Amino acid sequence: MIRKNFWSGLGVAALAVILLTWIIPTYGGSGFAFGMQPQRLATLGAWLILGCSIVLTVVSAIALKRRGESIVAIPDLGHLWHQAWPFLYVLGFIVLIDRFPLTWVAPLLIGGLLLLLGERRWYVVVLTAAVPTAGLYGLTAHLMRIGVV
Amino acid sequence: MIGFDAILNSFAAALHYESIAIILGGVLLGYIVGVIPGLNRAVAIAIAIPLTFYMSAYAAIAFLIGLSKGTAAGSAVSAILLNTPGEPSSAATCLDGYPMASSGKPRKALKVGLLASVIGDLLATLLLIAVAIPFASVALKFGPYELAAILIFALVFIAGMAGGSFLKGLAAGGMGVILGTVGLDPETGAMRLTFGYAELMEGVPILPLVIGTLALAEMFVQLDEYRRNKDASVIKLGKNADDDLSYQEFKGTLPTILKSTGVGAFVGALPGLGPSVGAFMAYGLAKRSAKDPDSFGKGNPNGIAAAEASDNAVIPASYIPLFGLGIPGSVSAALLVGAFMIHGIQVGPLMLRDHPEMLFTLFSGMIVASLLMLAVGWYGLRLFARVTSVPPHIVISVVIFLCLAGIQVQGYGTFGLVTVFVFAIFGYFLKKFDYSFVTFLVAFIVTPMLEMNLRQSVILSGGEFSILLERPIALAFVVFTVLMVLHLGWTSYRRWMQARYKAKQV
Amino acid sequence: MKMKLLGTAVLSAAMAVGVAGQVQADDFPTKPLTLVVGWGAGGSTDIQARVLANVLEEELGQPVNVVNQPGAGGGVALARLANSTDEGYTFVFGTSMTITFGPLSTETTYDLDDFRYVAGVTLGQSAIVTGENRPFGDSWEDLVAYAQENPGTSYANQTALDRMIIEYIAQREGLDLRIVPTSGGAGMAPLILSGDVDFAYSGGTHSGYAETGEMPVLLSLAEDRLVAYPDAPTLQEAGYDINAAEIRVAMVPKDTPDAHVERLAEALKAATEDERFIEVTEERILMPVTWMPEEEVTQTLRDQVEGYKALLEELGGLPEDEE
Numbered sequence: 002m003i004r005k006n007f008w009s010g011l012g013v014a015a016l017a018v019i020l021l022t023w024i025i026p027t028y029g030g031s032g033f034a035f036g037m038q039p040q041r042l043a044t045l046g047a048w049l050i051l052g053c054s055i056v057l058t059v060v061s062a063i064a065l066k067r068r069g070e071s072i073v074a075i076p077d078l079g080h081l082w083h084q085a086w087p088f089l090y091v092l093g094f095i096v097l098i099d100r101f102p103l104t105w106v107a108p109l110l111i112g113g114l115l116l117l118l119g120e121r122r123w124y125v126v127v128l129t130a131a132v133p134t135a136g137l138y139g140l141t142a143h144l145m146r147i148g149v150v
Numbered sequence: 151m152i153g154f155d156a157i158l159n160s161f162a163a164a165l166h167y168e169s170i171a172i173i174l175g176g177v178l179l180g181y182i183v184g185v186i187p188g189l190n191r192a193v194a195i196a197i198a199i200p201l202t203f204y205m206s207a208y209a210a211i212a213f214l215i216g217l218s219k220g221t222a223a224g225s226a227v228s229a230i231l232l233n234t235p236g237e238p239s240s241a242a243t244c245l246d247g248y249p250m251a252s253s254g255k256p257r258k259a260l261k262v263g264l265l266a267s268v269i270g271d272l273l274a275t276l277l278l279i280a281v282a283i284p285f286a287s288v289a290l291k292f293g294p295y296e297l298a299a300i301l302i303f304a305l306v307f308i309a310g311m312a313g314g315s316f317l318k319g320l321a322a323g324g325m326g327v328i329l330g331t332v333g334l335d336p337e338t339g340a341m342r343l344t345f346g347y348a349e350l351m352e353g354v355p356i357l358p359l360v361i362g363t364l365a366l367a368e369m370f371v372q373l374d375e376y377r378r379n380k381d382a383s384v385i386k387l388g389k390n391a392d393d394d395l396s397y398q399e400f401k402g403t404l405p406t407i408l409k410s411t412g413v414g415a416f417v418g419a420l421p422g423l424g425p426s427v428g429a430f431m432a433y434g435l436a437k438r439s440a441k442d443p444d445s446f447g448k449g450n451p452n453g454i455a456a457a458e459a460s461d462n463a464v465i466p467a468s469y470i471p472l473f474g475l476g477i478p479g480s481v482s483a484a485l486l487v488g489a490f491m492i493h494g495i496q497v498g499p500l501m502l503r504d505h506p507e508m509l510f511t512l513f514s515g516m517i518v519a520s521l522l523m524l525a526v527g528w529y530g531l532r533l534f535a536r537v538t539s540v541p542p543h544i545v546i547s548v549v550i551f552l553c554l555a556g557i558q559v560q561g562y563g564t565f566g567l568v569t570v571f572v573f574a575i576f577g578y579f580l581k582k583f584d585y586s587f588v589t590f591l592v593a594f595i596v597t598p599m600l601e602m603n604l605r606q607s608v609i610l611s612g613g614e615f616s617i618l619l620e621r622p623i624a625l626a627f628v629v630f631t632v633l634m635v636l637h638l639g640w641t642s643y644r645r646w647m648q649a650r651y652k653a654k655q656v
Numbered sequence: 657m658k659m660k661l662l663g664t665a666v667l668s669a670a671m672a673v674g675v676a677g678q679v680q681a682d683d684f685p686t687k688p689l690t691l692v693v694g695w696g697a698g699g700s701t702d703i704q705a706r707v708l709a710n711v712l713e714e715e716l717g718q719p720v721n722v723v724n725q726p727g728a729g730g731g732v733a734l735a736r737l738a739n740s741t742d743e744g745y746t747f748v749f750g751t752s753m754t755i756t757f758g759p760l761s762t763e764t765t766y767d768l769d770d771f772r773y774v775a776g777v778t779l780g781q782s783a784i785v786t787g788e789n790r791p792f793g794d795s796w797e798d799l800v801a802y803a804q805e806n807p808g809t810s811y812a813n814q815t816a817l818d819r820m821i822i823e824y825i826a827q828r829e830g831l832d833l834r835i836v837p838t839s840g841g842a843g844m845a846p847l848i849l850s851g852d853v854d855f856a857y858s859g860g861t862h863s864g865y866a867e868t869g870e871m872p873v874l875l876s877l878a879e880d881r882l883v884a885y886p887d888a889p890t891l892q893e894a895g896y897d898i899n900a901a902e903i904r905v906a907m908v909p910k911d912t913p914d915a916h917v918e919r920l921a922e923a924l925k926a927a928t929e930d931e932r933f934i935e936v937t938e939e940r941i942l943m944p945v946t947w948m949p950e951e952e953v954t955q956t957l958r959d960q961v962e963g964y965k966a967l968l969e970e971l972g973g974l975p976e977d978e979e
Contacts, residue, residue, distance in 0.1 A: 002584075006315075009583040013321055020328065030340030035613075036605030036837070039335040039342055042597065046327030053321040060317075087373050088575065091366075091550060095567045103558045110554075111547045118376070118543040129544050137555050144197045148688060148721045150558040195697040196724065199706055290850035294836075336837035339761055339816045346763065348735045351728035421846055476864055477845045484842065488698040491940045496864045561725045563736070602843070606836045610810055610852060 003061045004074060010058035017051035090114065104141070104149050107134040160510035163208070165518065172209045173519050176216025177526050184224020185534060187234040187365050187549050188556025190357065191221045195485060196560075199492075207493030207508070212515040214489045218482040219271065219519045222425075222462055223527050226263045230454070231256055231537050232549060233372075234365035238356060239425035239461045241364060241591055242433045246446060246453030253449055254393060256538045260531040261395040262403060262451045263458045268524045270411040270459030274466040275516045277415055278473075286474020286499075291623060292420050294606035299627035300420070301600040304427055306631055308592045310638045311434035319586035323593040329354050330597025337605055349565045353598060358557055358566045362573025363580065363587060366553045369546050370578050376542050403455040406436050414460035418467025421479035425464040426595050430588065432460030466516060473501055473509065684916045688719040690746045692737065694730030694754065700860065700941045704778070704904070705749045707936045708927055715923035729815070730754035731764060737909060738766040744908045744916035751780065752903040753817055756960045760968065761816035768961055771907040774917055775924045776948030776956070778937055780902025781882050782818075784875040785862045786855040787848045794872035796894050799855060800829050807832035812847050812856035814838060817964075818877075821891075821900060822857070824967055828896070845871075863942040877901070883944060898967060899960055904943075905953055921950060 025047060029040035065072055094110045112130040120126055141150045163169060176198070183194040194217050202210035225236030230247030243263060250259040292300075309323055332343045333353035344350035410432035417428035436456035437446040446453045468479035469486070476498030478484040490497045501509050537545065557566040580587045611617035618625045691712070693705045702724065709720040725733040730750045737748045759767040786794060792802035803809040811833050813819040819835065826833050836853055838844050841861030847853040848871060855874060865871035866884040873885040875894055879901040882888060891898050906924055908917060927933045928947045937945045948956065 005583055006318075009318075009579075009585075017324075024343070025328075028341075028343050028345060030335050030338070030342035032335070032338035032340045034335070034337045034605075035834075036337050036608045037601065039331075039338055039340045042601055043328045043331045043343065046324040046331075046593075049324035049327070050321045053317045053324070057315075057317045057321070083377070084374060087370055088571075088578075091554075091574070092571060095554070095564075095571055098554065098558065098567060099564045103555060107551055107555070111551050114547040114550065115543060118373075118547070120543060125544070129548060133548050133551055133555075137559075140193075140197075141559055145193065145559065146200065146719065146721045147196075147559070147561070147723045148690060150555075192697055192724075196722075199697060199703065200710075203707070203710070290846060293847070293850055293852040334762070336839065337835075339819070341762065348728045348731045348764065351731060351762065352726075355727065421842065471846075475845070475849055476861075477849075478842050485698045488700075488703055491700065492703055492936065493940075498864050498868070499870075500868055561723050563725070602837065602839065606838065606847075609834050609836050612808060612834065 003064050003068075004070065004072070006057055006061040007065060007072065010054045010061060013054035014051060014058060017047050017054060020047040021051065090117070102149050104134060104138050107137060160507060161514040163511055163514070165514075169209070169212055169515065170518060170522070172205070173212045173216040173515060174522050174526070176213040177220040177519060177522050178216075180217040180220020180222075181224040181523075181526055181530060182220075184221035184236050185227045185530075186552060187228045187232060187236060188361055188552035188554075189559065190225065190236045190556070191218065191482070191485075192357070192560055193556070194221055199488070202489060202492060207490075207495065208511055208515075210493060211486065211489050211508075211512060212519070214485060215512070215515050216519045216522065218465065218485060219462075219516075219523050220526070222271075222465060222482075223264065223267050223523050226267060226458055226461075227260060227531070227534050230259045230263055231534060232365075232545065233368045234549065234553075235360070237425075238360045238591065238595060239429050239464075240457075241360070241426070241588065242429040242457035242461070243454060244364070245433065245457070245588065246448070246450050247457075249447065250449035250451070250454065251538060255449070256535040257393045257531060258395050258399075258451070259449075259454055260527075260535055262400070262454045264524065264527040264531060265395075265400060266403065266407050266410070266455040266458040267462040268520055268527070269407050270414055270461070270463035271466060271523070272517065272520045273408075273411045274415045274418065274463035275513065275520065278466045278470055278516075279513045284474075286419075286470050289419055289421060289471045289475065289477075293621075294603045294610065295617065295621045295624040296627065297420065297422065298600060298603035298607050299624040299631070300423070301427075301596050301603060303627050303631045303634065304423075304431055305593065305596050305600070306634050306638075307434050308430045309589050310634065311437050315584065315586075316642060318584065319589040322580060322585040322587065322590040326590040326593025326595075327597050329359075330594045331601065333598075336602055337609075347565065349562075354594075355562060355566065355569065356595070357560060358562055358569035359573050359594070360591070361553050361556055362570040363577035363591070366550065366570055366574035367577025367581060369550050369553070370574060371581050372542060373546050376546065399451060403451050406452040406455045407459040409439075410436060410456040410459040411463040414463025415467040417460070418464035418479060419470045421468075421471045421477045422599060424468075424480050424595075425461045426592065428464040429457045429461040430592050432456045472497060474499060684743075684913075684919050685716050685718045685745060687745065688721055689716065690721050690723055690742075692733045692746060692748045693722060693724050694726065694728075694733030694748060694750045695724065696726045697724050701750065701904070704933075704937055704941060707933055708749060708777075711927040711930045711933050712923050715926045716919070728762075729758065731758050731762070734758075734771075734907070735765050737907065738770045740909050741911075742909075744912040744920060747774065747906055747908045747920065749904065749906050752776075752901075752905055752957055752960070753815065755905075755907070756957055757815075757817040757820075757964055760961070760964055761820075768957060770910055772910055772912055772917055773950055773953045773957060774906040774908060774920045775950060776903040776905045776946060776953035777924060777928050777933075778904035779878060779880075779944050779946050780860070780904065781863060781884070781943050782857070782859050782877040782900075782902055783862055783873045783882060783885070783888065784818075784822075784855060784877065785848065785858045785871050785873050787851055788870055788872070790851075790854065792854075794874065796874045796889060799874055800831070803831045803833065803854075804829065808834050809855075810834040810836055810853045812836045812838045812844050812853045814840065814844060814857050814859065817900060818857035820964070820967060820971065821877075821896075821898060823971055824898070825896060827971065860942070884942060897963075899956075899963055901956075901960075903946075903948065903953060903956065905948075905957075917950065 025043050097106045108130040112126050115126050141147050180194050183189045225240040226243045229235040229240040229243040230251050233244050233248040235241045247259045334351050413432040414428040417423045433456045436452050437443050465482050468483045471477040471479045472483045478487050487497050557570050691709050693702050695701045706722050709722045713720045733748050740746050792798040844856050848856050862871045863884050873888040876882045876888050876890045877900045928945050934945050
């Protein structure tokens with residue numbers, strides 16, 4: 002956990018620096034305002050993040066050193082893939098939903114995930130995929146009358 | 151003055167089987183939409199508005215009241231069982247509801263939530279009927295100065311109680327502040343952090359943000375856990391003998407419910423704060439005044455009770471400025487304005503004079519809806535508590551689909567889907583690295599209101615702080631906030647010293 | 657009456673389903689239409705649009721679905737419509753301000769020429785309002801006189817358009833105003849009712865206070881005097897040559913075939929004569945129904961844009977020039 006704190010603190014601090022030096026000054030908006038400068042709150046927020054994350058990093062670095070643990074622990078690649086694929090799966094379907102109506106894609110989305118998770122009983126897969134899809138169709142085409150999404 | 155007869159008549163009308171059926175229909179529709187993660191009140195409204203065209207004014211309003219209560223109570227169910235709140239205001243319910251449900255007591259958690267929400271709702275409704283309307287103008291004493299002071303107070307208060315690492319909580323809050331400023335600058339009209347997307351002009355849309363950070367991210371976390379534990383025995387949430395609410399336990403939560411109802415009613419009576427602020431403030435208060443603050447966040451029934459009672463008390467209380475002054479104080483109040491508009495009634499102070507029967511029918515309808523909600527929820531929870539015995543991989547697959555469907559159905563389009571995905575990743579990291587998503591969410595919700603009121607104060611006062619001396623309420627809250635900060639600083643310093651002392655001894 | 661309405665709706669829905677079965681090659685519309693509302697469900701634009709959809713459905717013989725695409729004051733819906741190749745099957749019902757002043761005040765991916773304006777069907781009732789018991793009473797002249805003597809008189813603005821108008825007025829009359837931003841009628845009303853702010857812009861909230869007199873109107877921002885406040889002068893009558901009248905219009909992308917636009921216009925014309933649409937607009941939302949055919953509404957919008965550009969120049973350059 003302490004190592005996690007160290008690295009997440011470092012990452013967040015880097016993010017805050019990017020926000021402060023590039024994103025907020027460039028995209029934060031400008032113009033004269035009597036009440037409050039458009040960028041002021043965002044800048045304040047970024048300084049808050051920076052301050053907290055630096056303290057967090059330093060504190061956890063000291064703790065790591067005291068315990069004599071190494072700062073770097075290379076994460077297992079397999080483990081990383083294990084955590085990443087659900088995101089890629091959903092992202093892939095978002096791309097599909099962009100092209101085709103969700104109502105068509107939905108059975109694949111649900112059924113595919115079930116199969117990947119190790120469900121092998123076909124009736125479970127079919128039912129779980131079909132019922133929510135039918136519900137979505139009924140909701141959009143008939144109840145809300147916004148057409149098939 | 152309205153005769154007693156009129157009031158009796160209105161109750162008789164509300165108790166007629168036809169109106170009960172209509173309210174029940176509204177409650178059921180709202181409840182079902184609320185229970186399903188990803189769908190929320192906006193979907194229920196879109197279904198309901200065409201239906202209400204063909205109803206009488208009374209039926210339409212009764213239906214919409216039922217609907218708005220149903221969604222509020224329904225979204226607590228998914229918050230407790232799946233850790234995926236339907237409305238942002240139920241996020242506080244997750245904090246203790248989900249840990250309790252996942253420790254094998256889903257029914258108990260649902261019952262505490264339901265009872266708290268019905269009691270909070272009923273008491274706030276009675277308050278609205280009994281005293282509130284003549285005193286609605288008190289809300290006008292809370293101008294920009296007061297609201298700004300209250301919002302700062304709320305922000306500090308909630309950040310202080312959020313638990314976990316204080317530093318990480320503040321960092322998450324900072325992120326919430328930054329995201330809360332996205333959109334058109336209210337004063338200069340400058341685009342802030344929109345990167346040219348018209349969709350971001352009114353700020354990061356709250357629904358995709360909430361569904362992403364809370365619901366979809368939670369599904370990714372559960373997916374991770376599910377696959378980790380698949381080879382070992384799957385967490386089986388079987389029947390737990392302890393899984394019911396005893397009268398004794400219920401009595402234990404009553405003081406919390408009453409206090410939280412008070413907080414909710416206060417927040418609701420001020421136009422513009424809304425149920426999220428109310429729910430989190432009540433949760434913070436309950437935690438602060440508890441003897442065992444450390445048990446909060448681990449399935450303390452008082453946590454559920456506080457969040458739900460306050461969340462639901464805000465809604466009737468937000469009708470106080472609506473009927474007293476004509477100012478809709480919340481989303482659900484604005485929804486009622488729409489319903490009245492369809493039927494040619496202008497909501498406002500004149501209602502009491504021109505349509506007293508309407509007003510009292512409305513009140514009696516609210517009470518009936520509350521009671522029906524209790525019945526629907528009571529039977530519903532038996533059914534929904536079983537969700538925990540559905541195999542998790544089925545729940546996860548379906549909920550992921552529902553999150554995406556909710557965005558599509560509400561017309562956010564591709565932009566909304568991408569937003570949901572981005573915030574799912576963001577929420578995943580918040581959860582994995584234990585940054586407080588509560589502080590993040592509250593900061594995000596409060597920032598736009600705070601910024602608006604702060605600017606209004608600065609402009610109206612011409613930038614002079616001495617104005618505070620003329621506004622005692624605002625001054626009081628500023629003083630509270632300073633005391634709060636000092637207190638927080640002092641307690642955390644003491645804790646730190648104690649921890650160091652202990653560490654040295656060991 | 658209610659039952660009859662329901663009956664007609666059911667009947668027309670049934671008819672629509674029946675017609676959808678037969679394919680008619682060039683007879684617009686041959687499939688369901690989508691009416692896009694640039695605001696959330698439950699607001700006045702949304703409610704009006706849903707009644708309009710019901711009426712159009714009967715006129716066109718096809719289902720008309722209502723879809724909300726909220727964001728950017730109606731701008732998100734327009735940005736998407738500009739890219740639509742749906743030949744009029746998807747159209748937006750919205751307010752003129754989004755298309756006239758929107759592209760001037762913010763960066764948008766569309767402008768006035770990207771759309772055809774099928775018709776204008778409703779006139780807005782926006783106004784400059786004040787509260788009860790103000791030192792300057794409830795007349796515009798007295799307010800101007802008061803503000804000239806009292807620097808720091810406060811005004812609550814809601815949109816970029818009303819901000820520009822008030823800045824123009826302040827420049828002309830030599831006023832030193834404190835302009836407070838606020839959001840929507842729900843944000844403005846407490847400031848006016850409590851007396852925290854001296855006067856304000858109001859989109860339509862004031863109509864609800866017509867009878868109590870809690871929110872007197874100083875100036876009408878519509879082309880004519882307001883229905884509910886016949887005593888308040890219009891902008892032009894008060895001597896400012898600005899046309900800021902808000903019109904609710906139906907818009908389609910610019911490359912929509914003429915035949916489709918004509919068919920839609922016919923249906924909209926019938927809608928403006930339909931009892932239900934008139935009732936919900938005039939008696940509920942309190943805005944007058946009107947009929948402005950394509951040419952007239954396009955010309956009016958064009959004139960408004962020219963007027964705003966001139967005004968912005970007078971105020972110190974178009975926003976684009978500032979950078």
